[in-house]
Amino acid sequence: MSVEPSPTGGPNDGGARHVLDDASIEWLRAGGPAGDVVFSSRVRLARNLSGLPFVGRATPEQKQRTLDLVREAIRGTDLPDRWVWLNIHETPASDRGLLVERHLISKQLQKGRGAAIGEDPRAVAFCTPGERVSIMVNEEDHLRLQVIRSGLDLSDAWAQADRIDDSLEAALDFAYAPRLGYLTACPTNIGTGARMSVMLHLPALRMTGDIDKVKRAAGDMGLAVRGFYGEGSEAAGDLYQLSNQTTLGKSEAMILSDLESVIIPRVIEYERIARKTLLTKRTNFLLDQIYRSLGAARHARLMTAEEAMQHLSNIRMGCILGVIKDVEPALLNLLLLLVQPTHLQRVFGKDLDQDARREARALLLRTRLGGV
């Protein structure tokens, strides 16, 4: 395996830019298991190095030491992919925006801790092509390993996360207590340090009004429900991220089995039934929603990101139900990314203010979806 060196003394944007229009990004690749409803599955492990303070209390020098140790450890893993290493503190703001929109880094890592008194060392490493594996360094924890799969495939994501974790653990000394498990900066992650989440596309449940029931039921089963961009974000584009809340007292295998074999299949079934019901019992209403979205995407001259995501959501359902035949789901997934502010500006190769972005976004949709 190789680690791409980041250029010294300047921004290191190669990793973020060259894959801009890359539909091979794992979570955009339509067609995974249960891909009609499940966008992607994600496993995230939180790890910290023993002998170094948690990120919140570390000095810049200690943070740099963490970076060096992790980077060295990554070199030792045996992944077939090519790793890209980016020092976030040396990465320009626009590129950080790209990484956030691609779900490679969190907003927290984008902005940094203690940014007001200078930016502390922090980084992200990710595998290309596909971006299926990424590691944030010096976010809330020293390491946050993320493995993503298209569709419902937590098992496979978990298996890879576990392998990489073992491989890293061979080179790094992780903070671990026999009775508690892995130690983490926030007590909610202590124990396994594992969070498993699934991104679901639930347009029909929104249309039938049953989405709130699903959210309540998920909460009752100990799951957190978040939007497309994680905690606090709205469920734009009818995308809902369901994840386990518990990391202590339950093995990863139990969490995984609960989610993948019981809870998520139930939600998937619920959404599928809602789609079928709409298609057979409220046909005109459903077709109207789908085609109006296609009409807006093909004709509008100004559009917000939120509206664009809503239309893409409706059109996506139309494709999956066979109503719309001349649009590929993978294209819709890609557009979901490209309509985001930073990607949009990258597509057009320049900085755009809000009005210009609305214009560019509408143009992008028309161009890609055969509009007039």
Next chain:
Amino acid sequence: MSVEPSPTGGPNDGGARHVLDDASIEWLRAGGPAGDVVFSSRVRLARNLSGLPFVGRATPEQKQRTLDLVREAIRGTDLPDRWVWLNIHETPASDRGLLVERHLISKQLQKGRGAAIGEDPRAVAFCTPGERVSIMVNEEDHLRLQVIRSGLDLSDAWAQADRIDDSLEAALDFAYAPRLGYLTACPTNIGTGARMSVMLHLPALRMTGDIDKVKRAAGDMGLAVRGFYGEGSEAAGDLYQLSNQTTLGKSEAMILSDLESVIIPRVIEYERIARKTLLTKRTNFLLDQIYRSLGAARHARLMTAEEAMQHLSNIRMGCILGVIKDVEPALLNLLLLLVQPTHLQRVFGKDLDQDARREARALLLRTRLGGV
């Protein structure tokens, strides 16, 4: 000239039906003077027969007598068109709806006076093709003569109304008092008995928010502002009907000259400036509105009449501004009529409930406007 006899003992719908899809209807024919803003000009004269009570106090026998007298008088006019005579009380409800939507009869004539105790004799006569001239008999007054022209052409409408009025007066004895002029059932029409109105298409003034100023100014100048279907109707499709309020103390020539040479040209100019301003200063906003309407018209599966009229209004402006090049304004005007409930059902050849009408309306727009 000829008067088409109405079949006895049954509904007489020939006159209403055969011109269903007839774009030669005068008020739908785009391209009259100032046709970019003015839909149509209309002159209406109210007349009553002396020696017979006003409609509100007449017996059925007296009403029938009015019908006979008027029909006989129409035979005596020298119009080159073919007259169609319809006894409304013998006309099925759906055909009456057609006549209302075509602006040939009022809702009052459609429903009749004293309809609860049996339907009294009342009728409409109109000229085909074009329907530029029509006469309602036993509406509020014994006679209501209406002459319509495409675009701004009150003078020509007035000239023809005056000729027909003279011609009818040669055969009928109109109630007239030297000091008051023509006597009418409602005192607001007494004097000339004339109402002149212009149907204006003011989408840009709605978009800039200046429409309320125009309405206030028109009121200050003694004009009534009504919607597409007259008194009490909303300004669906951005269509506003401006008409004189005064019929007493002002000659028809003065009213006409005020409207046609001073007031209406001012409103037209105001709308044109608003369109130009939108096109040059708020280009994207304007194009967005126009194209979104085109997109909705070409894609929706369900649509109310009000929404359809709004989209047709925006698309019409788009055509006139040269933004949309593949749609004819005359088609949009025709669709404005065909999306109305009764015409819509006639297009599809069957009775449709509200849901079915919404579906049919959307299908009609897609079919006629090249949708998918």
